[in-house]
């Protein structure tokens with residue numbers, strides 16, 4: 631059997647690093663997609679040491695930049711003809727309203743639109759694998775979320791809960807629409823909530839602001855390894871290769887919010903995401919126009 635190729639976004643930290651280690655331990659070749667070359671290289675060394683596998687590659691892209699994502703997906707397609715598993719793990723929380731290079735509110739921009747563009751650019755190798763998987767790390771926070779049409783970039787009335795919950799609901803609606811478009815093309819799509827996990831989510835990479843909150847909550851939070859277990863399960867288990875449930879918690883099917891199952895909203899978000907990114911997915915489903 632051919633060695634499977636797997637890609638993890640946000641692989642240098644928290645659950646992304648823990649997921650990389652386990653996927654590599656399973657015998658897969660793993661590409662770590664990180665935005666910062668130095669943090670990525672240090673994490674790759676750690677992943678090699680912890681997994682005992684040398685089959686771990688580092689590639690860089692900023693999911694807050696459509697140009698960067700485009701450069702990365704071109705490079706990936708030039709190097710690899712197929713992709714067996716894509717784990718959309720990277721995520722960001724900002725306390726104040728910030729924008730990406732493309733002017734998107736950062737949480738909807740990175741957590742949803744960046745991954746929307748990434749999947750678009752990786753559709754060819756995902757289809758080429760014949761049978762592949764997309765694992766989307768959402769959050770139970772989606773339950774507090776709405777998609778704030780006509781202003782998903784929250785130019786008015788921004789707050790962190792509104793922005794983060796919207797982006798995590800968008801993860802689930804993206805998964806719902808992708809399943810519709812891809813399941814008859816051999817791509818399995820699942821989303822998950824990892825639980826409350828002690829990582830660097832919401833901690834400023836520049837100032838370290840936010841670390842103290844995790845220190846305080848540490849005894850109540852799971853480790854990154856425990857938090858990554860559902861993503862790893864969906865990437866590697868037999869169930870992850872089947873249609874299964876849309877949403878998982880603790881490696882078991884779970885009920886997302888009613889809004890996350892709203893097919894009209896999923897289609898509307900898809901149209902909006904195409905318009906924002908300028909990327910068109912052709913009909914019939916999953917055939918990609920460039």
Ligand SMILES: NC(=O)c1ccc[n+]([C@@H]2O[C@H](COP(=O)([O-])OP(=O)(O)OC[C@H]3O[C@@H](n4cnc5c(N)ncnc54)[C@H](OP(=O)(O)O)[C@@H]3O)[C@@H](O)[C@H]2O)c1
Nearest residue numbers: 640643644645665692693694720721769826827829830831
């Ligand atoms: N921790 C929790 O309790 C919890 C609960 C529910 C869901 N989640 C979800 O779990 C996922 C993983 O988060 P985590 O808790 O492991 O947090 P983390 O330790 O902060 O890891 C987040 C990762 O995303 C990367 N990232 C952020 N912005 C990026 C960008 N513009 N381009 C590329 N990569 C970017 C980070 O890279 P840098 O290090 O370079 O910034 C980092 O590798 C997220 O989707 C989060 O929403 C977490």
